[in-house]
Structure formats: structure tokens, C-alpha cells
Amino acid sequence: MGKNNAKSSIGFWALIWLLGLAGQLCWNMENQWFNTFVYAKIAKDPTIISWMLAISAAATTVSTFLFGCVSDRKGNRKTLVSVGYILWGIFTILFGTTEFMNKGSNSALIGIAFAVVAADAIMSFFGSMGNDIGFNAWINDHMTPDNSGALGAALAVQPVIGTIVGTIAGGLLVGADDNYMRLFTVIGGSVILLGIISLFGMKDVDNLKPSIKGSFSEQFFSIFNLKAYLQHRELVFVNLMLAVYFISFNVYFSHLGNFMIYYLGFTADTMGLIEGVGLIVAMFVTIPAIKLIKADRSSLLIFAAIILNSIGLLIIGLLVSPTNVDPSTVWNPNLMAGMLFVGIGYILFLQTITVWSKRLYPEDSRGQFEGIRIVFYVLIPMVIAPLISNPVIKNSGEFVDEYGFTEYLPTNAVFIAGLIVVLLTLIPLYFAHREHQKL
Template identity: 30%
Template sequence: MNSLYDNTEKEINKSKKIIADSKRGFVTLTGLIGGLLLKDAPVSQEEKNQLRLPYWRAVLKTFSLEIVRKNNILFLLFVAVSINGIAWQVTFPYLLIYIEHFLGYDKGTLGLIMGGVLIITALSTIPLGILVDRIPRRTFILWMAFAAAVTALVFSFAREIPFLLLSGVLQTVAMAAFGIVSGAWLKDLYPTQQRGQFQGVRMVFWVLLPMVIGPAIGSFLIRSYGIPTLLNGEAGFISTPVIYYAAAAINLLALLPLLRIPKQIRLAEVDV
């Protein structure tokens, strides 16, 4: 069984490399350009005179009960973002293997499906951004969390290319919309004097926890419910729709912290 799992991990790493290589050049280029164009704001005398805690003490204080209670809405949103990200990471690392080995499509068809989904999703971000500004954020994000669950379930039943393309687009659009509205909302909720610090905290909930917990859940499900097979002459597992069932269920859990956020928040700049 260990050898089966090891070979599946190799296939997963190959799939990740395809995605990573396509992004690396673009990310590097935009990062270099952005770094050259950005300029730090001048530091005021008040900031220079401000007493600062040692680094690790400041980090630990950020997660203290006092800070969490004072910013309970912010941390409820952090939790929802993390759950949503975990659901996505349950399936995403194994997506290419699922389409190629479970659904049986060759790499050329796989590229067409993935390319179509990514292009349509990218084009949808502008109208999504407009909707975010027009619909109350709490309402919008609740619907997107629910849509993410439904579309993950729908994708698990997709077999033919048109259905795969449609369900894939709906799933990624729902996830993108969730990310857009949550990102905008989080920035409005950051404490005024600690915006940079809480941008770092956001990465814990947005990136670290989802990328550790999500793939671990997906890996466990594949080892437990995957189809034993031979991949490149070695024993391995093929992922099955069960990972999408799990993703749908996890996405529904994101509704719990969101429902605890009141409809009205005493912040003039936040329209909820």
C-alpha cells in the first residue's frame, strides 16, 4: 500500500509542476515590476516614537483572546476563509490526475478543459468585482460559500466534456467570487494601526492552513477510497469523486462562522 501511495504522490507532483511552471514566470515578472514601482510611504515622527513589541511577542499577542474578542468579526471571517480554502485544496492538487486517470481524458483534452475553465474564470473577475460592490458582502459571501459546495458536488457527477467545462467554470467562479469578496471585506476590518500585521495573519488562514490540511484530507480519502491501479508500471491510487463529496461538505461548514457575523456592523466604511 505504501508503494501505491508513493507512486500516486509522484503523479501528484508532476501535476503540480505543470500548474506551477505555467504560473512561475508570470508571478516572478509581475513581482519584479511591482517591487520596482512601489515606494514606501515616509515614516512619520509619531511612528518612529511608537513603542514596538519584540517580534515574537507581537505575533503571539495577535492571537490572544483579547485581540480575538475585540476583532471577533474579523476572526470569524478568517475562519470562513480558511475552511473555504481547505475545501478547495482537498481536490485541487489531485485535479489533473482525476481528469486524466479516472475520467480517462488524454493530456491534450485535459489542457483544453483546464485552459477553457481558467480563461472563462479570469474574464468573470471584472463583473464579479462589480457585483461585490453592489451586493451586501455578508449576503454575497454566504451565497458564494453555498455555491462552492453545490458546484463541487455537481463537478463530481460530470463525465462528458461540455458538462466538465460548465461545472468546472461554475466551481472556479464561485471560489474566485468568494476570494474577491472576502479579500475586500478583510481589508476593511483590519485594525487601522495594524493593517500590515493582519495582512500577514491573513496568509495563515488563507494559505498556510488550507495548504497543509486540505491536501492531507484529500490524500487520506484517496488512500482509503481510491482505485488501486498501475501508474507508469508502478502500483498507485486513482482519485475518485469522493474527494469532491468531501469538498462540498467542508464548504458548507464555512457557512457556520459566516452566519455568526451580524447583518449590521458598526463600521462606516463597511457595507454588509
């Protein structure tokens, strides 16, 4: 698949969607169902989720820098995608086996929590290898001014579709009997299958050459050259936007499933439908956004995304509670309106900033600059967000169950906290826009 014909071929776009959606389904499962798995099978304590977020983010970041450097030096994306996806799927399935560990004592529970965190980290390590570095760098190699809008739209819509399908199908797979192992086996198996398909169906661009800059260690650590990185001033502020926005996102989204299931009283399948309807409607926003991205109106789109996201969080934070929702039906106007605004803001933001940042990558270091992106997209948000959400939940959502055990359930307060943080994204947006205007 050469660079010229790949951009328009059916095979190219099939790989974009199949590999992209399989990856997003797996990430969605980790971000959403791993957290409800912890509450259902381990303990109703957000501290375990906080450790999962932080440690898996660290594993993801190490993976992106390591394999980003390997990818650039070898001039190879395909191998990372294939091997990464296969191992990603295997460890997804193995993660589910932690529920069968003996929970007979407090010390055993601590050991199980450690195993859950470790299994999540290993899964994230290989997921980042295959998806964040291999797949994303492969897309970067094919991106041109002509197809950047369409690729950006695909990359932005895929997490939404992944969330919709992952939430609805996930709820059905888990079922009333809380069979999480069934969910992990189906999703993990799908990712393994796509990894095998990529072995035979994927080809790197013809002009991808090894980029060797000294020894491996010299090239690996060159990416940590802060002075050189700061010369890309516009990219610096774009990445800061990414970090602030996703700190806010992880404050509330990591706990959204448990908020709807354990605080509001919805079942997993009803929760999926409510979330899915809002996001399906929100997807249509990406159609006109493609033209605005091509017209270089990214700053305006980001501004609109932040405002819409804020409105959605405000609605959920102030107008949704156990007293005014009906868990037996999908029709809950306040909750659905909040989800719609949050979904529109999320799609607009992710679609726009994905293209904006990728346009600024140095051509000979795209793999490593994906590593830098992960620092702002994953590491910083997933380390900082729990420092905000964990105390908020423990101070606002402490309950004692019928057996006298303390449980911590996410309440509306996490959405208000997310609202405050997301508005701070306007600060780096101002500076990114100003740098862009200088060009």
C-alpha cells in the same frame, strides 16, 4: 509614487497586475503542476502531496508572521517584494532539479520525496515573504473606499487568470515529453524578472511609517494575543469562513490535475483548455460583483458563491467519470458545466472575502494581520485538507499498474468530500453577517 496619485496612475496598476499575475502564476504552478510533477516524476502516491501541502503551509505561515512583523517595524514593503520575488523564482527553478536525483531504490525514493517536500517549503517561504506579506500589505496601504472594489476585483481575478494561463501555458511547456524543468525555468525566471523590476519601479506610500511596539520579540508575539484578536469579532468569523472554504478547496483542487490526467485520461493541454474555458466565462461575474461589494452586500455574494460552488462539485462528483468523457476533445459538457460553477463560486468568494477582511484590519498592524489571514487561508486548510483527501483517495482510487505496483489515483469521491466541507462555510457566514449588522 505618493498615496494620492498612486491609486490612479498607470504605473501603480501596472505593478498591481504584473506582480500580482507573476505571483499567481507561481502559486498556480505550485498548487497544480507540482502535484502532477510528483505523479509523473516521483511516485503516484498522494501521501507525498499531503506532506508538501502541510510543510509548505507551515513554512508560509512562519514567513508571514516573521516578515509581517519586520514589515510593520521597518515601515517598508518594497524590499520584501523585491528580495522575496527574486528568491522565490530561484528556488522554483531549483525545485525542478529534484527530478534528476537517482531513484534506484526505495530508500532513494524516500530521500527524493524528502527533497521535494523541502524544496517546496523553501520556495513557499520566500514566496510568502514577497507576495503574501510584501505585495499584499503594499496593496492594503493603497486601499480606500473608492478603489477597494476595483482592487478586490483585481485580486480575485488574478488567481483565475493565473490558473487559466498557468494551466494552458503550463501544459504546453510541459509538453508530450513531460519536460517539467522547462516549465519551472520559465515561470521562475519571470518571477525573478518582476522582482528586479520592482526594485526600480515600486515605491511605498508616503505616509507609511515604522510601527514599533516594544522589542522585536514583544511585537512578534503580540500577534498571538488571542484575547486581543477575539475582540475583532467580525474578522474572526470572516477568517473562519476563509478557513472552511479553503479546506474544501484543497481537498479537491490539489488533486484536480491528476484526476483529469491520470483518472479521466486527458492530456495536460486538453485539461488546461477545459479548465480555462470555464474560468474565462466565470471571470465576467466579477463585473457586477464590484457594485455589490461597494453596496455592502458581501454576505449575499458569499452565500451565492457557496451555493454555486456546491452545484459545480455535485456535477463533477456525480456526473463525470471515465465512461462518459472523451479525453480526445475539449467538448465534455458535464465536466465543463461543473468547472464553470466551481469557477464562478471561487471567483465570487475570493473577490468578496478579500475586500471584506482587508477593511477590518487595524491600520497600524496590517502586515501582521496578513499573517493571521495566512493561518486561516493557508495553514489550517493545507494541514486539514490532506487528512480528508488522502484517505478518500487511498480508499477509492487504488489501482495496480501493469508491473504490479500500487497506484493511488484521485476519483470523483474527492469532489463529494469537498462538497460536504464547503457547505459548512455557511455556519461562520451566518455569524459574520450577524456581527456586520451590528455596526
